[in-house]
Amino acid sequence: MASPSKHRMKRQSWYIRLMHKRLPITKWLPEYNSQKALADIIAGITVGLTVIPQALAYATLAGLPPQYGLYSSFVGCFMYIVFGSCKDITLGPTALLALMTYEQIQGRNFDYAVLLCFLTGIVQLIMGLLHLGVLIDFISVPVTVGFTSATSVIIAVSQLKGLLGLQFKSRGFIDTVKKVIVNIPNAKLADSLLGLTCIVILLLMRKIKDLDLPPHRRGLKRAVWLFSTSRNAIVVLVCSIMAFIWEKNSESPFKLTGTVKEGLPPLSLPPFGTVVDGKNVTLLEMCADLGSSIVLVPIIGVLGNVAIAKAFASGESVDATQELITLSFANILGSFLSAMPITGSFSRSAVNHASGVATQFGSLYTGILVLLALSLLTPYFYFIPKASLAAVIICAVIFMIEYEVVKPMWRSRRADLVPAFATFALCLVVGVELGIVAGVLLNVILLLYPSARPQLEAEIVTNHYGLNYLLITVGNSLYFPGVEYIRQYVTRAASKQSGNVPVVIDCRYVLGADFTAAKGLCALSNSLSARGQPLLLLSPRASVASVFSGAGSSVLVVLNANELDVTLQEITGQIALSVNPDEPKRPYTSLKQDESLEVIVAEENASPLLTTVHRKKISEVDDT
């Protein structure tokens, strides 16, 4: 089928695939062109203009001096160019990790933040090496939808403060909503006007991209696209120039970003020891102080990062292990440059995406801009009005609220709305980190439910010979959480039948079984046979049958309907013979050998529905 030359080509590409996987830059760089470069420059600068004030704000949120936010904002960008697998993600400080860092800084010093950054990287490296990226498979689409939507709402609401020029301190989403409502009368007219105008302009600029231009006006089409995708940078630039001119003449009516401290961070070892209140604290004592956050911060970081990656992957696979490795490198290196823990930023990734970023290279310009900001550009960032930045962030995140997914989810599988809405509500009420963990747990519990409460159906069947039997169809595999339930169900169903009606369990949908299930069905068989009712298993798979026979089970196994009829005839004869209650009941032991079972059952399972002439097994498709 495959020609020899093609085959050789496939062989060659093995290590290239690995390289593409572990160094994604090798995949997209060869296809890089000027069009992509332009898109990346626009997006990178736009994100850079967003990250600087965010970094300052998040550093303050974490209880650190403002420059720590900028220190945390460039290393991740450079690392992500080489190792990152999703073009839209930009690494850096986030509100979530800033909050978690804050908890560890209180009453201590800044060294704890940097050490936490280092340990986060180490734990993520360990997780990456152990391929614990598999844990990410347990974040479903509903949980992702709930998480991203809630995060969007939280970020949008948190930006209302800057948008309306309000001044208050708040903790959590509910408190922020309350404070915004209470403080509405104190809204600054100039900030509110600027902010709302920016939002309207941004939405309009976003919309013109979709204008139906005549197909022959290629140049115009391209210009419109450029104008539309660089809208964030344009709006921020225009507002800053406005504020600059205003400020030159008199005082600007807008709240501005303000002074940013200059200078690059020193390159030094992470603080493996510190001094708190004049007392030396060793590395071990610092670790003990950090406690569970050493594990929680890396996990929440990866969870958030991969959730964002999945949200932007638009159906493509997300390589969780690669994201783990990238994050770990970024955090470890970051800790040598006084960074706090970083991960993928949801709002900036949204800005990046909305600005039309083409490759991971966009992060280069973000990183350079941060470095320039620290060393040279500080005076210019002073004039960015806070309201215009708030408008940019709000316009980026409101399109991430995935209300439109509710309808297909409802039509597809209503049960999936439960983890989606639960995650959404929990993220808003108890915070995003607890919210996503609770959402995943809830989803796993829903996943376990069919194991614990399998679908059961009981029917009375009359066969060709006029014999009645009770047919129980189990709609799930036989594992320990469901055994008690099945036993109680079958016992009740059997006790409702008069006489010695045999009980037949149809194993069509039983794909696996365990020792507990085998023991449970064995006990069920014993108690039914004490009532004079034999228990039979109808056509179990070979693997299931061997679990039962291995457990020393005394359950009768029949392979198909014919054998069932014959066996039922035999048994009914036996029961008729042994009506004397004093005489011990003949135990119904398995009549089959394991070997013969294997062969016959294998044949039964060989998909009789398919009309096959030739089959060939592919052994090369092994586990990844």
Add this chain to the structure above:
Amino acid sequence: MASPSKHRMKRQSWYIRLMHKRLPITKWLPEYNSQKALADIIAGITVGLTVIPQALAYATLAGLPPQYGLYSSFVGCFMYIVFGSCKDITLGPTALLALMTYEQIQGRNFDYAVLLCFLTGIVQLIMGLLHLGVLIDFISVPVTVGFTSATSVIIAVSQLKGLLGLQFKSRGFIDTVKKVIVNIPNAKLADSLLGLTCIVILLLMRKIKDLDLPPHRRGLKRAVWLFSTSRNAIVVLVCSIMAFIWEKNSESPFKLTGTVKEGLPPLSLPPFGTVVDGKNVTLLEMCADLGSSIVLVPIIGVLGNVAIAKAFASGESVDATQELITLSFANILGSFLSAMPITGSFSRSAVNHASGVATQFGSLYTGILVLLALSLLTPYFYFIPKASLAAVIICAVIFMIEYEVVKPMWRSRRADLVPAFATFALCLVVGVELGIVAGVLLNVILLLYPSARPQLEAEIVTNHYGLNYLLITVGNSLYFPGVEYIRQYVTRAASKQSGNVPVVIDCRYVLGADFTAAKGLCALSNSLSARGQPLLLLSPRASVASVFSGAGSSVLVVLNANELDVTLQEITGQIALSVNPDEPKRPYTSLKQDESLEVIVAEENASPLLTTVHRKKISEVDDT
């Protein structure tokens, strides 16, 4: 089928069944007879003789005065007679809960132990009312085996101290083993001799029960049985008399149980407030101090109790909810009588079982004996040699080490040995409470494994028309943890085929699907169709097909092999027509209506293997 009179009888028994379930005494009391009474008296007194020194030891372990152990030993016994569902279980103080109580007493006072007992009861009552007994279904046989075996080993080793007359303090199993080995040279000759002799005598007395006596010697047979089953009481009594005589003349060479403080506990409200270091502590502050143990102690109590019940149930169903309710009543009432938290005791239940207890009524004599001990018998218990009690406990628990279950487990399902041995090892190393929790978690992870890493098989099939297609058989339901894995597998398998070979996913074993899976397969379909390879789902169940169509999936669904062949013919024609790479690929949308799907698939699933003449659905078998 059922005669009318029989039917009426079944109807009547509805509330009787409920009564039997919630007040198990109503089930066994009517069948009570003198033979059972004799067995219960012997067992009850034997357990009573065991519980008294244990209670004193466990109270000390919990950091309480000795009498608190006895205060905790009778309420549970009386409650269990009425509400208990497993004849072998005796409630009372246990080493495990004593240890957990100790953690809460340190630096506080005894009121915390009694309040913890009260709160344990309340939490268990809530769990019982919410039917959270379902949690117990998640303790599998392997975990139970690992837990009981480890507990047996821990208890046996802990008794070596008393058996050899050693004196040391130890924490945990490993430490105890170390200390025993180090202290072997300090073993007291008299205690060691007495203890080992007692063990030999007990094992011999246990063995003579199985002697093959001639069937006509009924009287002798009965006497031998009585002698054998009352061996614990006989050995303890003989040893005590020996020690009493010895002590009368000079000092006894054995370590004795010693003085037990007399008097019944006062009946009073649990301490809803206390005084620590002269400072008043309110109920809320006490609860805050107790922290997570308010939830952990009740759960560990129930876990242990149900694990014991399952171990003794020998395959019968264990009513976890009933055990919860019984425990909650015992703890709540106990807290009015200065008890510490209680649950089913593994060692005493083993003694109870080994002494041949017939019904829950045996607990009456245990309870009375404890009351007598507190009020009257204290001077007599003084003389019980500790070594003889250690021998009784060791002989009871060594038969609970379930090494013999390893062989059937190996033959039945080797994977089940992992949670069994892990639970065993963890219980020994990190303690029984953490051990059983870790074991259950591990078992649940193993349960989730097929969801995350389903069995996949790829085959190249050539059909009647000579068309090749790639057939992928998925050996599990399609839920979110496995979707990424399936996508990667199918993508790899498909990329290894030359040309536009269609990919067919056989949904025979797919019992359910969720939105994430639908979205994932949709994305897979899109990426395959971009390569010119169509994706088809072969005979999914109606419920699965509706999940896919509801999610707006563009995957082609075919109901059987004939339809597959026809559709493949059509598609191949289309592919041949659309070889122009610039021309957009025709999307493969589902051709079927939901309604028609429902009907046809329902027919497909109607067990074609069964030769049925008549079927009748039983709707009365509803969920319990």
